[in-house]
Amino acid sequence: MTDHSGVPARLARPAGLDSTGPSDDFAVLWPRAASTETAWLEELAGSGVTGFMPPPMPDAAWVLNAMYEHESGPTDATYDDLHRxxxxxGLVPTRMIxxxxxxxxxxATGGGLGRAEHPGPGWRRLRWAELAGRVGxxxxxxxxxxxxxxxxxxKIASSWPLGIRPPTEGSMDRATWNRVTAVLAENSPDGADTRCLAYYNPLMLGCEDFDDLHVRAGRLGDAAILYDTPDADFSPSNLWAQDRSWVLCxxxxxxxxxxxxxxxxxxxxLSDPELESVRLPWAR
Known part of the structure; x- marks a missing residue:
C-alpha cells in the first residue's frame, strides 16, 4: 500500500518508537553517525561545504526540482513587482545598513531556498522541458x-512572473525526494532495508561547525522522515548506500x-514518469 507521495506506507510502528513526536522518531530512526563517514566522499569529490558532488559511479543523471504554474498562466507582474x-x-520589515x-x-527573483511543497489548489506541475519548448x-x-x-x-527583468513557482534551491522538493528514494529502494538489492548515511552541509546548519560534519545513519525505507529533520530546512546534501553503490548530491x-x-x-x-531527469554530458 502506498500513500499519495508514492512512499510505501508502514503497516506497523517500528519497535523502539514512542508517540512523543516526529523529532523523537527522527533521532531513533536516524541517529548521529561519525563525521569520518564522509571521508571517502571527500576523497572522491573534494570539499563538501555545499555538498559532495560525485563523479559517475559508473553512470550519473540529474533529477530536476519541480516547478509549478498557476492555472491562470504567467502574468506580466513579477515577484520583484510584488516585493516592491x-x-x-510597509508590509516588509526594514533591513537597514x-x-x-x-x-x-x-x-527579488522569486523561488526559495530549502524545502518546498506543492503550492496547492490551482497549481500544476510545469516540466522543465515544457517551459524550454515554450520560451526557446x-x-x-x-x-x-x-x-x-x-x-x-x-523572466521579466531577471524576475519570474507570479504565475510560475520556480524550483527551490539547495533542497529537493518533497514530492521529488519521496519519489527518488522510492526509486533508489526499488533498485537496491536490500530494498527498503538498505543501510544508508545522510549528510547535511554546514551551510544548512547555520555554518556552526565545518569540522564535525553532520551525518546520520538509517534505513532507506525510513528516508521520508529525513525531509522533516529538525536540524535543517533542507533535504540532505548527500544520501548514499552504506555499500557505496550509489550516492546522491x-x-x-x-x-x-x-x-x-x-x-x-x-x-x-531517467524513465520514471514522476521525475524529470536528464543526462548532462558536461557534468557527468
Whole structure:
C-alpha cells in the first residue's frame, strides 16, 4: 500500500518508537553517525561545504526540482513587482545598513531556498522541458548546471512572473525526494532495508561547525522522515548506500540533484514518469 507521495506506507510502528513526536522518531530512526563517514566522499569529490558532488559511479543523471504554474498562466507582474509593492506599503520589515534599506536594492527573483511543497489548489506541475519548448531556452544550457541562471527568457527583468513557482534551491522538493528514494529502494538489492548515511552541509546548519560534519545513519525505507529533520530546512546534501553503490548530491546552490550509481539505476531514474531527469554530458 502506498500513500499519495508514492512512499510505501508502514503497516506497523517500528519497535523502539514512542508517540512523543516526529523529532523523537527522527533521532531513533536516524541517529548521529561519525563525521569520518564522509571521508571517502571527500576523497572522491573534494570539499563538501555545499555538498559532495560525485563523479559517475559508473553512470550519473540529474533529477530536476519541480516547478509549478498557476492555472491562470504567467502574468506580466513579477515577484520583484510584488516585493516592491509590499515594501512601499510597509508590509516588509526594514533591513537597514546606515541609511539604506536593503529591501530597496537588488531584484527579488522569486523561488526559495530549502524545502518546498506543492503550492496547492490551482497549481500544476510545469516540466522543465515544457517551459524550454515554450520560451526557446534549453532545459539546462550547455556547460551549466541546473540553477537560477536557467530560463532567462521566462523572466521579466531577471524576475519570474507570479504565475510560475520556480524550483527551490539547495533542497529537493518533497514530492521529488519521496519519489527518488522510492526509486533508489526499488533498485537496491536490500530494498527498503538498505543501510544508508545522510549528510547535511554546514551551510544548512547555520555554518556552526565545518569540522564535525553532520551525518546520520538509517534505513532507506525510513528516508521520508529525513525531509522533516529538525536540524535543517533542507533535504540532505548527500544520501548514499552504506555499500557505496550509489550516492546522491543536492548542492546548496543548485536546482537539481546529481545521482551517481549503476547504469540500471540511472536508467530507472531517467524513465520514471514522476521525475524529470536528464543526462548532462558536461557534468557527468
Amino acid at each position: 509593492a509590499r515594501v512601499a506599503e 546606515g541609511d539604506m534599506d536593503l529591501n530597496t536594492i537588488g531584484t 531556452d534549453p532545459v539546462v544550457p550547455e556547460g551549466m548546471l541546473p540553477c537560477f541562471r536557467c530560463f532567462p527568457s521566462a 543536492t548542492d546548496y546552490d543548485l536546482w537539481g540533484t546529481k545521482i551517481a550509481g549503476p547504469s540500471a539505476l540511472i536508467e530507472a531514474l
